[in-house]
Amino acid sequence: MSQLLDVKGLEASYGPTKVLHGLDFSLEQGGVTTILGANGAGKTTTLRAISGMVTRKGAIQLEGAELTTLQTADITRKGIAHVPEGRGTFVRMSAEDNLRLGAYSRSDKAGIAEDVERVYGYFPILKQRRNQQAGTLSGGEAQMLAVGRALMLRPRLLLLDEPSFGLAPLIVQELFEILKRINVEEGVSMLLVEQNASLALELADHAYLLETGNIVISGTSESILENETVRRSYLGY
Amino acid sequence: MDLFLQQLLTGLANGAIYACLALAVVMIYQAIDHFNFAQGEMAMFSTYICWAMIAGGVPYWIAFFATIIISFVGGLAIERIIFKPLHNAPVLSHIVVFIGLVAIFNSFAGAIWDHNIKTFPSPFPDGSFGGLIGLHEVGMFFVTLLLLLAIFCFFRFTRVGMAMQAAAANPDSAGLVGIRVGWMLALGWGLAAAIGAVAGMMIAPIVFLEPNMMLGILLYGFAAAIVGGISSPGGAVAGGFLVGIIENMAGTYIPAIGSELKLTVALILIVTVLLFKPNGLFGKTIVTRV
Ligand SMILES: Nc1ncnc2c1ncn2[C@@H]1O[C@H](COP(=O)(O)OP(=O)(O)O)[C@@H](O)[C@H]1O
Ligand SMILES: [Mg+2]
Numbered sequence: 029m030s031q032l033l034d035v036k037g038l039e040a041s042y043g044p045t046k047v048l049h050g051l052d053f054s055l056e057q058g059g060v061t062t063i064l065g066a067n068g069a070g071k072t073t074t075l076r077a078i079s080g081m082v083t084r085k086g087a088i089q090l091e092g093a094e095l096t097t098l099q100t101a102d103i104t105r106k107g108i109a110h111v112p113e114g115r116g117t118f119v120r121m122s123a124e125d126n127l128r129l130g131a132y133s134r135s136d137k138a139g140i141a142e143d144v145e146r147v148y149g150y151f152p153i154l155k156q157r158r159n160q161q162a163g164t165l166s167g168g169e170a171q172m173l174a175v176g177r178a179l180m181l182r183p184r185l186l187l188l189d190e191p192s193f194g195l196a197p198l199i200v201q202e203l204f205e206i207l208k209r210i211n212v213e214e215g216v217s218m219l220l221v222e223q224n225a226s227l228a229l230e231l232a233d234h235a236y237l238l239e240t241g242n243i244v245i246s247g248t249s250e251s252i253l254e255n256e257t258v259r260r261s262y263l264g265y
Numbered sequence: 266m267d268l269f270l271q272q273l274l275t276g277l278a279n280g281a282i283y284a285c286l287a288l289a290v291v292m293i294y295q296a297i298d299h300f301n302f303a304q305g306e307m308a309m310f311s312t313y314i315c316w317a318m319i320a321g322g323v324p325y326w327i328a329f330f331a332t333i334i335i336s337f338v339g340g341l342a343i344e345r346i347i348f349k350p351l352h353n354a355p356v357l358s359h360i361v362v363f364i365g366l367v368a369i370f371n372s373f374a375g376a377i378w379d380h381n382i383k384t385f386p387s388p389f390p391d392g393s394f395g396g397l398i399g400l401h402e403v404g405m406f407f408v409t410l411l412l413l414l415a416i417f418c419f420f421r422f423t424r425v426g427m428a429m430q431a432a433a434a435n436p437d438s439a440g441l442v443g444i445r446v447g448w449m450l451a452l453g454w455g456l457a458a459a460i461g462a463v464a465g466m467m468i469a470p471i472v473f474l475e476p477n478m479m480l481g482i483l484l485y486g487f488a489a490a491i492v493g494g495i496s497s498p499g500g501a502v503a504g505g506f507l508v509g510i511i512e513n514m515a516g517t518y519i520p521a522i523g524s525e526l527k528l529t530v531a532l533i534l535i536v537t538v539l540l541f542k543p544n545g546l547f548g549k550t551i552v553t554r555v
Contacts, residue, residue, distance in 0.1 A: 081437060100440035109441070116438035118431050120496075129431055132424070133443030177442065 030091075032057045032185060032217050033078070037086035040070075040077040047073045049241045050086065055185065055234075060211055060218040062228040062249075064262055065238035071221040072113050074238070075187045078219075079103055079110045090185070105133045109183035113190055115174040119163030123154055123173055126162050130180030140180070147176035150206050168199035175203070179210065186210070188220045192227055200224075204231055225262040229253055237262075271397060272517050273510060278402035279485075280509020282471065285409045285464035286479075286486030287493065287501035288416060289457050294495050295420065296453015298433045299359065300487065303366035304461055305479030307343075310370045311336040311462035312469045312478075313378050316385055325388050329466060333459045340458025344451040352447070374476040385469035405467045409502060412463060416498045419456075429453055481528055485512070488531040492538050494545025503547055508534060 033055040040048040048070050055061050065071050077084040080100040088095040095103050104110070109130075118126050127147055131140045148155040151172040157165060162173060171191055178186055188207070192200045208231055210216050222228035229235060235252040237245040245255060252258055289308065293301045301307075311332055318328035343366070351358055389404035420426040432439040432449035439446050464486075465479070472478050485508055493504025512530045515522050522530065538545060 079441060081440065099445075101443050101445045104441055104443040112437065112441060116435060116441065118434055118438060120434060121427075121431070125427065129427060129439075129442050129444075131442075132428055181443070 030057050031055065032059075032091060033219075034089045035078075035087070036089075038074070038077055038088065039085040040073050040082050041084075042073075042082065047241050048077065048084075051238075051241075051243055053236050053243060053246065055217055055219055058211075058215050058217055059234060060220060060232045061234045061236070062220045062222060062232035063236050063238050064222060064225045064228060064252075064258070066262075067223065068240075069238040070241040071238055072189055073241075075110060075112075075189050075219070075221055078187060079108065101133075104181065107181065107184035108187065109178035109181040109185070110187040111171075111174045111178045111189060111191060113193075115170045117162040117165075117170055117173050117177070119161065121162055122159050123162055123165065123169075124158040126173055126177050127154075127180050130177035133181065139182075143180055143182065147179055150179075150210070151176055168195050168203070171195060171199075171203060175207070179216075183216060186216050186218045188218060190222055190224075191220075192222065192224050200227065207231060225258065268517070272513050274398040276510035276513035277406070277506055278398055278471075278509070279513060280489075280506035281402060281405045281409050282464075282468050282482060282505075283485040283489040283508050284502040284505025285405065285412065285467055286461070286482060287489035287505045288409070288412055288498055289461040289464055290486050290490040291495060291498050291501040292416065292460050293453060293457035294433075294490070296429055296433055296457065297450055299356075301454075301457065302360070302363040302483075303370065304457065305483030305486070306367045306370035306374075307336070307340070307458055308461035308465035308468075309474075309476060309479045310374050311339075311458065312385065312465035312474055313374050315462070315466050316383060316469075316474055317378065319386060325386060329388070332462050332466065336462035337455040337459040339455075341451045341455035343458075344454035348450070348454075349447060371476050380476060383474040385466070385474045387470040401470055408463065408467055409505075412460060413498055413502050416460070420498070425449075425452070484528065485509075485531050488535045490545075491535050492546060494547045497545065497547050500545050500547030504545065507546075 031054045035051060035053050038048055038051040039046060051074065063071050063074060073082055076082040078088055078095065080098060080103050084096060086096065090106055090108065118129065124144065127144050128140065131143065134140055153169055154172055154176055157169060162170065165173060175191065191203060204227065207218065211218055220228055220232060229249045229252060232249050235247065235249050236243050237258060245252065245258065289304055290300065293304060314335055315328045315332040318331060319325060347362060351362065387401040389401045391400065393399050394403050420430060428439065428444045429449045429452060432444050432446045436446045468482065469478065489505035489508045490501045492508055493500030493502065508531065511534065512527050515530050516527045
């Protein structure tokens with residue numbers, strides 16, 4: 029399979045503090061890759077570096093096109109949709125306005141209307157909540173809205189930052205089933221960041237383990253599942 | 266009773282001034298999530314530009330619209346040139362710049378056009394409405410409502426208006442949906458400067474044109490915006506009229522206040538509303554579940 033995203037020597041820092049110390053990883057076209065790691069390992073920062081939301085160095089190439097020189101809005105316009113940590117919905121706007129803003133960079137009116145319905149197809153509850161302020165949605169609904177908003181971009185790559193965080197197990201299950209469908213039915217590639225390793229490895233085909241800003245283990249999900257360190261520290265058996 | 270009606274209408278007339286300026290305050294707040302303390306001086310400077318054009322023989326309405334365009338470009342430029350480099354600087358730096366802008370506009374206006382008080386023409390006919398309220402005030406009332414309608418439609422129905430709100434409320438997420446946040450800020454500055462220019466040109470025939478014309482009025486504009494709800498243009502206009510009426514009534518009926526202490530009324534209103542209804546009387550309450 030060809031590579032969709034190629035990351036080489038990625039460093040990122042907040043002010044003087046360097047947080048990522050030269051990451052190398054790549055994402056396969058149409059695949060789901062996960063970055064696992066404890067709280068504070070640098071998972072969120074990795075996604076923010078791809079989206080240009082943090083000072084970064086190194087190379088990030090989307091099918092050969094360099095992203096490190098671009099700003100967030102332009103990286104988004106290349107087809108990378110980012111569901112941020114904490115969901116990042118526009119709380120004062122209605123759910124549907126949130127979706128429409130997700131398509132801000134598009135101008136095909138008919139396509140946008142179609143995609144709103146497509147998102148409602150995946151998440152019927154959002155249709156019921158369409159006129160409700162996003163800030164009043166439950167955690168699960170807000171996460172669905174965040175994913176829905178990202179889909180409105182018609183992305184090639186979806187960056188997901190701990191989508192399971194703070195949600196009830198049943199809701200998480202439902203959400204991950206839909207993510208799976210989106211990956212399979214629409215061929216959207218995904219980079220999933222999770223603390224919940226067993227959940228992430230179920231969806232992903234490849235995985236990287238991040239510790240204090242360095243990749244320490246990488247491989248297919250099967251091989252990671254069998255890795256002693258991962259099992260003991262992150263899966264708990 | 267006659268006195269009451271008279272004071273009510275005078276209050277409304279003053280209120281129109283505050284409402285107009287409050288719209289500019291709300292506009293910039295929607296865009297940058299801050300007050301712009303230089304708003305009044307910018308409006309004053311715009312008004313001078315219009316005055317200079319009219320003095321040079323340009324017909325009123327051409328000067329009026331040209332001033333709006335010049336102010337828009339000027340506001341845009343201020344953001345791009347002065348505030349963009351300060352993007353990540355702490356709030357205190359921004360406040361210092363605001364104060365600097367106030368001083369710059371104030372002294373430049375004085376230096377270019379001197380400090381003498383100038384009359385400024387009204388586009389509306391002379392005379393009054395039933396001897397109670399001047400036709401300029403009536404005209405200004407409608408200009409304010411028109412402006413309000415335009416702003417409402419802009420935020421509600423246009424893509425750019427929505428994007429501007431999104432960029433102010435959550436810049437990170439706005440970038441992630443492809444909104445160029447920096448340009449939204451600049452656009453907000455441009456629009457606020459343009460609205461401020463309209464306010465200035467409407468106010469100047471009443472208070473006369475001089476570099477300090479906005480000094481007290483801006484405080485009332487802030488009061489109006491806060492009373493009405495800083496997130497709501499309609500609330501700001503209602504707040505403007507309310508502040509105008511309250512200020513006038515308090516000055517007339519509470520002897521201790523009189524006309525000298527009227528400005529205090531604005532401050533009391535600001536503090537009271539912030540204490541008891543921080544989102545303003547008409548502002549949207551923001552509900553957030555955690
Ligand atoms: N805005 C910030 N300013 C300074 N340091 C930060 C900031 N955000 C995160 N960090 C630090 O960067 C490191 C990685 O954080 P993060 O990427 O959020 O980790 P994770 O998502 O894996 O929990 C942590 O040590 C954290 O304290
Ligand atoms: Mg994180």
